[in-house]
Amino acid sequence: MDTGDTAWILTSAALVLFMTPGLALFYGGMVRSKNVLAMLMKNYVAIGVVTITWVTVGFSLAFSGDVGGVIGDLNLWGLRDIGLENTLFEHTVPDSAFAMFQFMFAIITPALIAGAVAERIKFSAWAIFIAVWSILVYAPLAHWVWGGGFIGADLQAIDFAGGLVVHINAGIAALALVIALGPRIGFRREVIRPHSLPLTVLGAGMLWFGWFGFNAGSALGASGAAANAFLTTQIAAAVAATCWVIAEAVTHGKPTTLGFASGAVAGLVAITPASGFVGPLSAVVIGAAAGFLCFWALRLKFRFNFDDSLDVVAVHLVGGIIGAVLLGLFAEERIGGVNGLFFGAPEQLLRQIASVVITMVFSFVVSYVIALILKATIGLRVSEQEERSGLDLSLHEEQGWVLAD
């Protein structure tokens, strides 16, 4: 064991947890004021629900043993045998530190989906969805990519910090839920505006800060690989934010605050799978691609009439695909031990594309089936009157902003 590595991983786990409140504010500012608490709550409840599912069986299914390359076993249910030493995993940190770090990823991934279903999903349906999803979708994918399953071990696709497991997974699941739910009342007809962009900008800053733990922590040590991931993360986020507002200024005439915040998040998403495998200049290209392409992708929901309320698909699915695929071009052996197409290994690009397709098909199908079962049993949506009067009052009997005390 290494105390420096352990200190960094414990710190990183706390940084990643900090992203979930950040995400809550990022999303909370973008909904109408009558739905702000319901939005915050849908993020925070992931901390509660996924803690329970992950401690009971989720972690074990993802990281304990391997059954045919597709799922782990239940030997570590209840996190039993997860102790003070590094006896189970080949890392230089205690098994409990590794479990804690992975734990935080399992929490924020379903929380990302909340933006797509904002302002209309029932709280009970959401809580049950993320509980089931974290076991049936997240845990298997984490196993396939990181836990010794077939994507990492056989296909040899690479994903440093969760382009496949976190962002493409959450993005395509968001699309499945959007289709099952249908659009909000007034989508494309009424003015549905963000109620407090300062909250959104604050949340984006918290996400950016926490993302250093997300990406650099994924080196699982206080190492050069961590420092490289730290550096590429900053570069991609800053470049993507800049490119996004340039695209806005060119197409709409004005750069926007929401655009800068969104661009930063898109860049952070795109560099996530690549951060430990590519160099600084490649991070510039990946960031630029994320800034321009995610901005372009915003228009798709209007074309298809999918009310992806806070653009989870455009930012996380599209951004994740950009990162996972460009990684197949820009990966360098001297950085992360794997070469991409531009460094003499064209097969890596094909592996990356295959891993993206597998992730999308698996996550979409299972997420959609879970959503349809919930729709047919307890129902997914609040009533029309509850939706119009706002979810804060109708679901939680609270108000986010009261006029006077």
Place this chain on the structure above:
Amino acid sequence: MKLIVAYINPFKLDEIRDALKETGVTGLSAGNVQGFGRQAGHTETYRGAEYEVDFVPKVRIEVLVDDTLAPNVISTIEQTARTGSIGDGKIAVLPVEDVIRIRTGERGRDAL
């Protein structure tokens, strides 16, 4: 007694308050409101989607004055709030039946 209600541009509030103090007005209420009149709304853009927003932010001020003071207060607001552009606002003058100072129970002009 009169209640003078004026809908003004928000950036004119401080100037109008100072000008009204000069006229002898002893109190004033103000609040943020949104409304529309002849002034067109504006466009807001969020993540590339453009929305036409009809409501324009304005400030509503309310002043209770004695009849003798009313003409001067009205002309002061009118002159101070005017920029000559569309959206300068409106002033309404309402008759007031009675005024009560809650603390003392004084009524009418004594309560102003």
